[in-house]
Amino acid sequence: MAGFFAMISRMKYIERWGLMRCTRSETLAEHTLETALLAHALIEIANARFGKSLDPGRAVLLALYHDSAEILTGDLPTPVKYHDEGIREAYRTIEKQAEERLLSMLPDDLRPAFAPHLGEGGEEYGAYVKAADKLSALIKCIEEQKAGNREFDEAAKTILKHPSLALPEAQTFLREYLPAYRLPLDEVERYVFQKS
Structure with missing residues (x-):
């Protein structure tokens, strides 16, 4: 019996932060x-504004699968995960072991189709997914700040300094799209039409 999809479905039970x-x-x-939506946006920005031909x-x-290992490992807090290179390694x-365990839950004929989507994803696409991941975290910080939660102030500052957000496409997103996340719902539409 294959349990891959039942395990992937358990993402809804893993809490972050x-x-x-x-x-x-x-x-x-x-x-x-949210990371998948943002990765799509960054690739479309890359193709439309920076002359790339990315898929x-x-x-x-x-x-969609970038954090799938966390189904088995849980979400290790960033200060722990990045404390030093030994812990990070x-x-x-x-x-990697968790990803392999998830893949082992697929039948042999489907494993090759899913294996390339788990893990880092290589240099080029991995950079966009990492930037999307950080943008999603930044959006969470903004939502918490809007609710008056100062607990996320330092996290937001740290995320903004992350090297993945130096991508030109991420800078475009930060400049053109992120300001709308700071607005209340009734002002978002007004903001969009004022900018065009």
């Missing part, structure tokens, strides 16, 4: 969907 006081919890499934489907698939090994 374990060390932070949140006004609203966020699940791995929510983060994954948005590839980026979206990588984003050990966690990479654990993530």
Whole structure:
């Protein structure tokens, strides 16, 4: 019996931001969907504005599975995960083992189709997925700040300094699209039409 999809479905039970006081919890499934949407956006920006010819489907698939290991490992808090290179390397090994365990839950004939989507995804597409991942985290910080939660102030500053957000496409997103996330719902539409 293959259990891969039943395990992937459990993303909705994994909560993120374990060390932070949140006004609203966020699940791995929510983060994954947002990361996939943002990865798609970044690839479309790359193609339209920066003359690239990248496959948005590839980026979206990588984003959908980018944190799938956390179904088995849980969401290790960033201060722990990145404390030093030894811990980071050990966690990479654990993530790889979790990904292999998930793949083993697929029948042999489907494993080759899913294997390329788990893990880093290579240099080019991996950079876009990492940027999308950080943008999703930044959006969570903004949502918490809007709710008056100062707990996320430092996290937002740290995320903005992450090297993945130096991508020109990520800078475009930060400049053109991120400001709308700071607005209340009734002002978002007004903001969009004022800018055009």
